[in-house]
Amino acid sequence: MSTTVSLTVNGKPCTVEVEPRTLLSALLRDKLGLTGTHVGCDTSQCGACVVHVDGKSRKSCTTLAVQVDGAEVTTIEGLAAADGTLHPMQEAFRENHGLQCGFCTPGMVMSAVDLLHTNPSPTEAEVREWLEGNICRCTGYHNIVKAILDCAANLRGAQQAAE
Amino acid sequence: MYAVNYAKPASVADAVAALSAAEDGKFLAGGMTLIPTLKQRLAAPSDLVDLGAIGELQGIGTDGDALVIGAMTTHADVARSPLVASAIPALVTVAGGIGDPQVRNVGTLGGSIANNDPAADYPGALLGLGAEVRTNSRTIAADDFFLGMFETALEDGELIVSVRFPKPLAAAYAKFANPASRYSMAGVFVARTASGVRVAVTGAAAGGAHRMETMEKALQADFSPAALDPITVNPNGLNSDLHGSAAYRANLVKVMAKRAVAACG
Numbered sequence: 001m002s003t004t005v006s007l008t009v010n011g012k013p014c015t016v017e018v019e020p021r022t023l024l025s026a027l028l029r030d031k032l033g034l035t036g037t038h039v040g041c042d043t044s045q046c047g048a049c050v051v052h053v054d055g056k057s058r059k060s061c062t063t064l065a066v067q068v069d070g071a072e073v074t075t076i077e078g079l080a081a082a083d084g085t086l087h088p089m090q091e092a093f094r095e096n097h098g099l100q101c102g103f104c105t106p107g108m109v110m111s112a113v114d115l116l117h118t119n120p121s122p123t124e125a126e127v128r129e130w131l132e133g134n135i136c137r138c139t140g141y142h143n144i145v146k147a148i149l150d151c152a153a154n155l156r157g158a159q160q161a162a163e
Numbered sequence: 164m165y166a167v168n169y170a171k172p173a174s175v176a177d178a179v180a181a182l183s184a185a186e187d188g189k190f191l192a193g194g195m196t197l198i199p200t201l202k203q204r205l206a207a208p209s210d211l212v213d214l215g216a217i218g219e220l221q222g223i224g225t226d227g228d229a230l231v232i233g234a235m236t237t238h239a240d241v242a243r244s245p246l247v248a249s250a251i252p253a254l255v256t257v258a259g260g261i262g263d264p265q266v267r268n269v270g271t272l273g274g275s276i277a278n279n280d281p282a283a284d285y286p287g288a289l290l291g292l293g294a295e296v297r298t299n300s301r302t303i304a305a306d307d308f309f310l311g312m313f314e315t316a317l318e319d320g321e322l323i324v325s326v327r328f329p330k331p332l333a334a335a336y337a338k339f340a341n342p343a344s345r346y347s348m349a350g351v352f353v354a355r356t357a358s359g360v361r362v363a364v365t366g367a368a369a370g371g372a373h374r375m376e377t378m379e380k381a382l383q384a385d386f387s388p389a390a391l392d393p394i395t396v397n398p399n400g401l402n403s404d405l406h407g408s409a410a411y412r413a414n415l416v417k418v419m420a421k422r423a424v425a426a427c428g
């Protein structure tokens with residue numbers, strides 16, 4: 001049995017045929033070719049697959065495409081500006097060497113962007129607690145946490161400068 | 164995942180009808196438990212009835228001195244609700260300590276208690292507060308709702324609509340989380356209510372959340388962490404696995420109970 005879902009993905013409307021059992025991660029990767037969203041586990045624990053659905057971070061491997069019919073989805077591919085300028089969080093990961101193999105990075109970045117939406121001035125402890133659902137096998141988290149704190153400080157600075 | 168039919172009704176009545184019309188249907192709430200189970204092919208329902216579009220199941224309100232939380236309210240919404248924080252702050256601790264932010268963004272109260280994982284947090288809170296589960300057909304006291312590991316009093320096709328939490332005089336939840344999954348290895352919910360002290364333990368026992376009468380009696384006489392000192396928690400019936408032995412969990416229950424009592428102030 002197949003059905004159609006209509007989504008806005010990274011600002012572009014799209015209507016795709018899926019089965020009810022199609023996972024959002026599979027829709028993004030296999031149907032739309034957006035392979036920046038990674039799948040690192042089958043226990044819903046690693047967070048490599050985190051995307052934003054209507055502005056909130058969500059595990060795309062544990063979401064059926066049909067559940068989010070009509071929603072706005074943002075993936076890692078949708079963060080940078082049209083001219084390729086990195087999103088401040090991506091830039092902060094680069095500056096602070098917040099990645100090694102890069103497998104966890106899309107999920108880390110998407111999760112971190114959601115954190116700063118809800119809490120623009122997190123403490124180090126709050127950042128570490130927020131990353132509970134994102135597992136990294138390489139970095140030991142140290143530079144990831146540094147990157148997120150740095151990004152938060154930069155964004156606050158930019159906002160103050162604008163005021 | 165096996166192939167499955169899917170429906171997304173807009174009312175409680177339609178959801179109940181859709182499920183009873185299905186050969187072997189299941190309600191789908193946040194999917195944080197059900198979808199991993201389907202992915203592993205540990206369940207093969209014929210139909211999924213998605214509760215995500217039903218307004219009646221959403222939201223947090225009051226009923227006299229009690230809080231009423233809709234079944235589809237997410238853990239994140241409970242954790243950041245000013246209404247919950249002012250009426251029963253211990254529920255903020257419970258909901259805010261579940262899993263990780265992405266699980267909390269979609270996982271729901273109704274899904275958690277319908278599933279009754281022996282290590283889930285909400286069952287302890289419902290028992291500790293003497294809550295009531297309201298379904299499409301009746302009201303079930305928490306004491307009669309949780310029937311052991313993954314077992315509840317829900318009939319086939321019965322839908323949880325909301326949970327009514329009476330406001331306690333004071334309450335607190337202390338959890339020792341499994342460092343990997345964040346499920347409780349031992350979580351103790353303590354409440355001082357007008358009708359007495361209630362203590363509920365989750366995570367430790369194979370049978371899931373349960374009341375702890377010995378502790379309730381001791382705290383009824385003297386509501387202080389020290390009142391629990393003479394009590395020895397019996398490790399019989401507690402889980403023993405790679406995360407901790409039954410004896411270790413028995414000790415954790417007492418330590419968490421003392422912390423919860425202290426946090427009641």
Ligand SMILES: Cc1cc2nc3c(=O)[nH]c(=O)nc-3n(C[C@H](O)[C@H](O)[C@H](O)COP(=O)(O)OP(=O)(O)OC[C@H]3O[C@@H](n4cnc5c(N)ncnc54)[C@H](O)[C@@H]3O)c2cc1C
Nearest residue numbers: 192193194195196197262270271273274283284323345346
């Ligand atoms: C990585 C991870 C970590 C987690 N950590 C914790 C934790 O620390 N503590 C904790 O308590 N939980 C934890 N959970 C579980 C989480 O709380 C889930 O949200 C919850 O168990 C199920 O809620 P759901 O809304 O996702 O339900 P679903 O998965 O959609 O449904 C679960 C079951 O309940 C039934 N159901 C759902 N809603 C209703 C209803 N209204 N009426 C009748 N039946 C219904 C469904 O048919 C299904 O059988 C974790 C989950 C994950 C993936």
Ligand code: FES
Nearest residue numbers: 040046047049061
């Ligand atoms: S792939 Fe989604 S949590 Fe691991």
Ligand code: FES
Nearest residue numbers: 100101136137138
């Ligand atoms: S950088 Fe390799 S998993 Fe995180």
